Amino acid sequence: MHIPDGYLSPQTYIPMFVVTGTFWTAALRKLKKRLSVKEIPYLTMASVFSFLIMMFNIPIPGGTTGHAVGAAIVAVLLGPWTAVVAVSVVLIVQALVFGDGGITAIGANCFNMAVVMPFVSYWVFELIRGKSTKVARLSASAFLSGYVGLLASAMAAAVELGIQPLIAAAPDGKPLYAPYPLSITIPAMAIGHMFLVCIVEGMVTMLLLRYFYKHQPKLIYSFKEDY
Amino acid sequence: MKSKIPSFLLNTQPYPKAGGGTVKGSFIDKGIGHISEFYETVFLQWELSQKDGLFQRLNAKTKVLFLVLYLFVVSVKKDVPSEVLTAVFILPFVTMSRVGILAFYWKVFIAGLLFGFIAGVPAVLNVITPGEPVYTILELRRQYDFWIYHVPQTITVTREGILAALMLTARVANSVSITLLVVCTTPFSEVVKALKLFRVPEYFLMILTLSHKYAFIFLKMLRDMHTAKKARLIGSADAAGWIAGRAAYIFKKTQLRCEDVYKAMAGRGFTGEVKLAKMQHTKTVDIMAGAMFLTLWMLLLIL
Numbered sequence: 046m047h048i049p050d051g052y053l054s055p056q057t058y059i060p061m062f063v064v065t066g067t068f069w070t071a072a073l074r075k076l077k078k079r080l081s082v083k084e085i086p087y088l089t090m091a092s093v094f095s096f097l098i099m100m101f102n103i104p105i106p107g108g109t110t111g112h113a114v115g116a117a118i119v120a121v122l123l124g125p126w127t128a129v130v131a132v133s134v135v136l137i138v139q140a141l142v143f144g145d146g147g148i149t150a151i152g153a154n155c156f157n158m159a160v161v162m163p164f165v166s167y168w169v170f171e172l173i174r175g176k177s178t179k180v181a182r183l184s185a186s187a188f189l190s191g192y193v194g195l196l197a198s199a200m201a202a203a204v205e206l207g208i209q210p211l212i213a214a215a216p217d218g219k220p221l222y223a224p225y226p227l228s229i230t231i232p233a234m235a236i237g238h239m240f241l242v243c244i245v246e247g248m249v250t251m252l253l254l255r256y257f258y259k260h261q262p263k264l265i266y267s268f269k270e271d272y
Numbered sequence: 273m274k275s276k277i278p279s280f281l282l283n284t285q286p287y288p289k290a291g292g293g294t295v296k297g298s299f300i301d302k303g304i305g306h307i308s309e310f311y312e313t314v315f316l317q318w319e320l321s322q323k324d325g326l327f328q329r330l331n332a333k334t335k336v337l338f339l340v341l342y343l344f345v346v347s348v349k350k351d352v353p354s355e356v357l358t359a360v361f362i363l364p365f366v367t368m369s370r371v372g373i374l375a376f377y378w379k380v381f382i383a384g385l386l387f388g389f390i391a392g393v394p395a396v397l398n399v400i401t402p403g404e405p406v407y408t409i410l411e412l413r414r415q416y417d418f419w420i421y422h423v424p425q426t427i428t429v430t431r432e433g434i435l436a437a438l439m440l441t442a443r444v445a446n447s448v449s450i451t452l453l454v455v456c457t458t459p460f461s462e463v464v465k466a467l468k469l470f471r472v473p474e475y476f477l478m479i480l481t482l483s484h485k486y487a488f489i490f491l492k493m494l495r496d497m498h499t500a501k502k503a504r505l506i507g508s509a510d511a512a513g514w515i516a517g518r519a520a521y522i523f524k525k526t527q528l529r530c531e532d533v534y535k536a537m538a539g540r541g542f543t544g545e546v547k548l549a550k551m552q553h554t555k556t557v558d559i560m561a562g563a564m565f566l567t568l569w570m571l572l573l574i575l
Contacts, residue, residue: 049387050447051440055347073476082543085478086533090526092483093490097522100494122523130476134483141455141463142313142484144383148451149343218403219432221350221439224395228420256516261524 046114046202046242047139047154050147052223054213057205062152065133068160072129091131095119098249099135113249114158114198117166117191121254124266128163157201166194166250170267183258184251191250192243196235199242203227203234310491320456326368327453331558332462333469334565339454340470341569346446348573352435355442357575361568362449371456376449383448388441395440396433399423403432460484462552474547486529490522497521 053061077084098115115135120128133155139145146154170190174183207227210220225233257265321328327335342362349355366376395401397409405428416423455463464480497518 049383049444050343050451051347051388051443053347055344058347069476073473082538083530083534085475085482086530086537088479089482089486089533090530092479093486094523094526096483096487097490097494098519100491130479134480137480138460138484138487142310142317142460144448144451144455147447148339149347149447215350217432218401219439220395220401220436222443224392224401224433224436224440226400229400252516253519256513256520257523260520264523264527 046158046199046238047136047146048150048157048202048206050149052147052206052209053150053153054209054222056212057209057222058149058152061150061156061205065152065156065160068129068156069133072126075126076130088127088130088134091119091123091127092134094123095128095131096135096138098253113191113246114162114195115249116158116162116198117170117194117246117250118187118253120163120167120194121170121187121190121250121267122257122265125163125167127266128167129159132159132163153202153205157198157205161201162194162198165197166190167267169193174267180255180258184255187254188247188251190247192247195243195246196238199234199238200231203230206230310487314460314488317456318459320371321459323370323457325370325457326365326561327371327457328369329557330457330561331552331554332458332466333554334558334562335454335458336463336466336469337562338565339450341565342450342572343447345569345572346443346450349443350439352438352442354572354575355439355446358446358572359442359449361572362446362453366449366453369453369457371453376452376456379452380445380449384441384445388444389437392437392440395436396429398426398428398430398433401430401433401436403430405429406431406434482533490526493525494518494522 073084076088095115098113098118114132116128116132119131123131136146136155136159137151140148140151140154167190170186173186173189177183204227206223207225207230209222210224210226213222214220223230254265262268342358346355346358349358367373398405399422405426407429408426409429410427412423412425412427415425458466461481461484464477464484467477468474501514
């Protein structure tokens, strides 16, 4: 889901940098208020945790393995604003070190995976969990938070790619950037994610949350107000 | 661009079994393989950035400016010849930077093929990009219309579609070559410091630098845990449970390390004000290179 360079027109990637930049500024301000001088080590370690989560492969049907984005579990464990910074740092390092995702697309990729996904995941988790502490309900909330969060993120990417033929085509209609219209990008991303990748994300989120709930419930950001 | 790390240290292939066949690695092994890839990539970049080439001699600020300006020019060009011209302009820089031209362009070719050509191939058909037919692929009995989709009776390759796929391939390949050139010739910490040019807050840059460094420490821990588990277990174990447990352990460790790092920072007089180490001084060669990049950039923009 990392959009490479060359797929987005300047009309898209420049505004995406502005929008994501606004979220980064808001997140850093919010966290500075909460953490004061502890902000740097806290966010560093949150980023490292987020980076490591992406290293864990789990088997998926069909004999292959996949890894999670990890934004959902980071949002539930550390809070959505922390996830905005932590996942963004990981995406920037990935773009600069591994070439996963383009440099011009950093704004868009961070918006999809480090803004949309943590907030949607967190809200879904809170909505379904309510105040319940039953393992079954918590598991369902965690699975759905990962599943829906990633799906929302994929849809954001699909829209960014799908509007390219509309906003940045040559006068003769030739697409200049991502060539597929919304009628193709949305179903393509939705089907690919709904039946495979979102399940992986949901499972990783559920497995980790269940473990944390059993052994270290006080560390979970979402539960903190319950204690 | 071959690293000097011995191959046996990077081996993630299945191990040979006595009596033939191989021992299949588990999915956890695959994850551990990712860690080796991380080490190799970072080591390779560090090794290339120490060579005596054109880009290695330049200040990171000049290179980041080159990266941003040239990625922009690649993204605004609207035809294939302009993209080819940009590639021609970049070629001498790659050659003079001694990054191993064949391996460098092999990587660019693979990226262009995967993310440009293969991803763009379906767009050559008139189903996606209508236009002047060049080659007929299939003749259906009739045209099909359902919801917002329209499949014409004759499925053809269109001129506009071919140009769109070529454009995407050329743009992806050029972007990859520009990014690789800068990333391979500049240590990561210098790239991050150079982002100050764009007024990125220093504490955000510090988080980036520290995360990159601590990722190494924790990746090593993760690998050690896996090795310890493999050495103690014969047969299968509850792998999903093990992963959840290790992730939780890593989380707890990061929380503890956060406290340690904070105490170390506070002990050294940290009060919340971040000052990153100063960047290398701008030398005459940087000014000359910057002027050359800017001139060529303007030329490319006009052409």
